[in-house]
Amino acid sequence: MSYAPPEENTLGVIFGRGRRREADATRRVIRAATPRRSSLGTGFIGIGAAVVVALRSIYGFAMFLGLIGSNAYPSPAPALAAWVVLLLTMAVTFITARVIGDHLPDWAFGLFLAGLAITVALDFVAIWPLHDIGRLATAASTAGFALIGAITLRRTGDILIATGVLGAILAVAMIVNTTPSVDNIAAQVSVFAFTILPPIIGVTIITGFRRLVQIELDRVLVQSTVSAPRFAVGMMASEELARLDLAAEELLDSVSTGKTKLPLDPKTASVAASLATELRLHLIEGRRETWLYHAITESDLLGKSVTLTDRASLAGLLDPQQRDGLLSMAWLLVSDTSKRGPSTTVGLVVGPAAASADPGQGRKITIPIVVTTTGVARNRVDPGTWEAIRKVGQYSDSTHNSSLRVAIDCLVDNPADQ
Amino acid sequence: MDLIAKERDRLLQRTARIYGLSFTVVSLMCLSIPGAVDRLSYFACIPLYIAIGICQWRVASSRSLVWVGIPVAAGLSVILVVTIGGTQPPGAAGVSAVEQLAAASIASAAITLTGSTLRRVLLGIAFITVTVTTTLTLAPVQSPTHSLAVCVLGWTLSTIVGFWISAGVPQAARRIASIGRAHRAERQASETEAQRRQGARLLHDTVLATLTLLAHSGVGVAPEALREQAADDARLLRQLRLGATPTPQSSGVYNLENVEETVLGTTLESVKQRFGRMGLEVSWHGTGQVLLPSDVLDAFLLALAECLENVRRHSGVTEAHVTITDDETTVRAMITDAGVGFTLDDVDSARLGFKESVVARLKEVGGKARLFSSPGSGTTVVLEVPK
Numbered sequence: 001m002s003y004a005p006p007e008e009n010t011l012g013v014i015f016g017r018g019r020r021r022e023a024d025a026t027r028r029v030i031r032a033a034t035p036r037r038s039s040l041g042t043g044f045i046g047i048g049a050a051v052v053v054a055l056r057s058i059y060g061f062a063m064f065l066g067l068i069g070s071n072a073y074p075s076p077a078p079a080l081a082a083w084v085v086l087l088l089t090m091a092v093t094f095i096t097a098r099v100i101g102d103h104l105p106d107w108a109f110g111l112f113l114a115g116l117a118i119t120v121a122l123d124f125v126a127i128w129p130l131h132d133i134g135r136l137a138t139a140a141s142t143a144g145f146a147l148i149g150a151i152t153l154r155r156t157g158d159i160l161i162a163t164g165v166l167g168a169i170l171a172v173a174m175i176v177n178t179t180p181s182v183d184n185i186a187a188q189v190s191v192f193a194f195t196i197l198p199p200i201i202g203v204t205i206i207t208g209f210r211r212l213v214q215i216e217l218d219r220v221l222v223q224s225t226v227s228a229p230r231f232a233v234g235m236m237a238s239e240e241l242a243r244l245d246l247a248a249e250e251l252l253d254s255v256s257t258g259k260t261k262l263p264l265d266p267k268t269a270s271v272a273a274s275l276a277t278e279l280r281l282h283l284i285e286g287r288r289e290t291w292l293y294h295a296i297t298e299s300d301l302l303g304k305s306v307t308l309t310d311r312a313s314l315a316g317l318l319d320p321q322q323r324d325g326l327l328s329m330a331w332l333l334v335s336d337t338s339k340r341g342p343s344t345t346v347g348l349v350v351g352p353a354a355a356s357a358d359p360g361q362g363r364k365i366t367i368p369i370v371v372t373t374t375g376v377a378r379n380r381v382d383p384g385t386w387e388a389i390r391k392v393g394q395y396s397d398s399t400h401n402s403s404l405r406v407a408i409d410c411l412v413d414n415p416a417d418q
Numbered sequence: 419m420d421l422i423a424k425e426r427d428r429l430l431q432r433t434a435r436i437y438g439l440s441f442t443v444v445s446l447m448c449l450s451i452p453g454a455v456d457r458l459s460y461f462a463c464i465p466l467y468i469a470i471g472i473c474q475w476r477v478a479s480s481r482s483l484v485w486v487g488i489p490v491a492a493g494l495s496v497i498l499v500v501t502i503g504g505t506q507p508p509g510a511a512g513v514s515a516v517e518q519l520a521a522a523s524i525a526s527a528a529i530t531l532t533g534s535t536l537r538r539v540l541l542g543i544a545f546i547t548v549t550v551t552t553t554l555t556l557a558p559v560q561s562p563t564h565s566l567a568v569c570v571l572g573w574t575l576s577t578i579v580g581f582w583i584s585a586g587v588p589q590a591a592r593r594i595a596s597i598g599r600a601h602r603a604e605r606q607a608s609e610t611e612a613q614r615r616q617g618a619r620l621l622h623d624t625v626l627a628t629l630t631l632l633a634h635s636g637v638g639v640a641p642e643a644l645r646e647q648a649a650d651d652a653r654l655l656r657q658l659r660l661g662a663t664p665t666p667q668s669s670g671v672y673n674l675e676n677v678e679e680t681v682l683g684t685t686l687e688s689v690k691q692r693f694g695r696m697g698l699e700v701s702w703h704g705t706g707q708v709l710l711p712s713d714v715l716d717a718f719l720l721a722l723a724e725c726l727e728n729v730r731r732h733s734g735v736t737e738a739h740v741t742i743t744d745d746e747t748t749v750r751a752m753i754t755d756a757g758v759g760f761t762l763d764d765v766d767s768a769r770l771g772f773k774e775s776v777v778a779r780l781k782e783v784g785g786k787a788r789l790f791s792s793p794g795s796g797t798t799v800v801l802e803v804p805k
């Protein structure tokens with residue numbers, strides 16, 4: 001086995017990737033656990049989108065039949081063809097996505113867009129001589145709505161671009177074809193709005209839904225720290241140790257077999273030095289951190305705005321229920337206000353511990369936890385937050401620099417008695 | 419307290435906001451086209467539109483029914499003003515404005531009205547009122563079938579959006595919860611594995627010593643000895659990787675079975691040889707036949723090796739004496755050198771790694787350490803562990 005330097009240092013930097021964040025680890029876990037996003041509920045939303053599209057198509061088709069009934073078309077064949085193409089496109093795309101597994105590869109999306117383009121073209125051919133696109137476009141208008149069918153299957157950017165292109169084509173056609181008059185301009189505006197607004201609204205819904213799933217996932221993954229021992233290693237600790245051990249093994253092996261010549265060249269020597277340092281730190285420092293530290297560093301959301309000061313590692317003494325309360329509190333404070341910019345921060349100061357003043361509490365000790373915030377107004381705090389804080393212990397709240405400050409007295413079992 | 423339910427409501431409310439507001443704007447645009455309505459009616463509608471807009475904006479951040487109720491009432495008022503309030507029937511643009519208001523803008527209320535029975539009842543009332551009003555008042559200028567179809571389509575779509583999101587979120591939540599359970603198992607596995615690797619202290623101790631030698635390019639040590647040691651350590655690491663927890667017990671032959679008690683002497687010999695290779699001559703005195711539980715032995719040897727490492731690095735001499743004594747309860751090691759020594763107050767003991775590597779580890783197995791030194795008269799460390 002010859003020795004190759006490690007790609008990445010377990011303590012942080014090296015080789016250009018910048019500081020590795022523990023959140024990457026969480027993300028890796030998620031990716032491993034969920035090969036496809038759609039397995040997290042967007043598949044279900046996708047069926048809903050298909051239902052909505054189907055309803056809109058029925059309405060559009062009824063309008064089309066009404067127009068045929070009133071002999072509006074000089075020749076209805078292209079319009080009918082437009083509808084056939086549109087319905088076929090939607091059906092094929094829906095079935096393809098189901099068969100492949102709730103996503104649409106580029107070629108299928110391309111076909112879908114081509115089908116929509118042909119629909120719009122045929123519909124325009126049918127109504128072009130009549131010079132009133134707004135009132136007569138049925139299949140072309142439904143084509144915009146049909147894009148909703150793909151919102152869960154493609155990236156939002158793709159949908160928005162397609163919507164933009166369709167909107168531009170529609171607008172240009174209206175300007176070129178239809179002479180604006182007081183009588184018909186409202187119809188143009190309506191059809192334009194009903195063609196491009198639905199996919200845009202659909203995209204915002206799906207974006208919000210994905211964000212919701214992401215936040216919930218982040219929360220649930222971090223929640224697993226609640227049952228961690230008093231001092232825990234992070235999710236990646238064993239992997240990092242294993243990596244270091246392997247790197248050391250390879251280095252030692254290559255020294256022993258003579259592949260690496262003795263005395264060592266300075267570069268290999270410095271690799272050995274850094275391996276030793278990292279290994280030492282991982283072996284000795286590994287268990288200084290509590291579940292709370294890991295929870296905060298592993299979470300994307302908490303990591304950005306929560307700072308923890310816990311010199312004596314007292315957070316480790318909290319029982320699972322108190323931990324759950326504390327985590328939920330931090331969560332509610334941060335996620336409720338995350339929309340209002342990065343100015344929201346939460347500071348948690350744990351300790352120093354004191355013996356319980358209340359003799360009735362037996363041999364428990366009190367750990368004071370002070371929660372300081374910036375950018376959290378007292379009256380905007382979610383009621384659920386207080387419920388969460390009550391799980392941690394008795395509290396008193398005040399306002400400091402127009403932001404919330406909570407002091408919690410947390411009663412825990414004395415570790416000396418255990 | 420269900421956090422995801424809160425998130426779901428927020429998503430529904432945000433959807434209602436963008437849905438409602440965008441069509442309110444389109445409706446107002448249509449109404450502003452000349453000939454849509456007479457001037458007086460138009461100006462009467464403006465404040466109503468503003469009220470609708472404000473409420474639809476607020477609906478995203480508050481679950482209160484007020485922000486849902488006002489737009490519906492104001493929207494109905496606009497419909498009445500435009501259709502029958504004016505001096506003349508509305509133009510084509512006016513009809514479009516009414517349609518957009520009735521079928522899209524105020525229909526957005528349906529998205530937030532799917533959560534509870536009360537809300538669903540309100541949704542039904544709002545839908546029927548708006549649809550009937552629109553169909554009847556538009557009857558003189560537009561066929562009732564068309565108005566009815568538009569209203570039913572609009573309200574159905576927004577209701578489906580509301581119900582579907584409400585139903586989709588719990589589905590996602592269930593899946594996420596199962597991922598969470600898997601993650602918890604993985605965290606525990608990671609914890610156990612890290613414990614196993616960190617627990618292999620004696621192994622890491624010798625690996626670290628070898629790495630430290632290599633970090634100095636192996637200068638000062640016979641290449642053959644270093645290569646041999648590297649081979650031994652690499653083999654131990656391989657065994658650790660393959661699942662065993664090797665505990666080196668002698669220099670030549672590695673006994674990998676986990677024995678409960680180990681004779682101290684053979685293990686001491688390996689420590690001695692290791693330091694011998696690094697240029698520190700260690701002399702043993704006293705008993706070598708002491709039996710210790712393996713965790714105590716680990717801590718004891720580790721502390722001992724750490725002390726010898728300090729002698730090697732700081733004392734300036736190449737010889738150290740280790741005296742092992744034992745009585746009924748305790749095993750004691752005294753490590754002495756005749757080196758430069760130091761003033762205890764001057765040197766931070768943390769800098770020597772003394773507190774962490776020696777004191778902390780001995781304390782874990784119920785032992786203790788004492789340090790004696792003064793400049794010029796060497797250093798003595800006494801380590802004690804219970805038998």
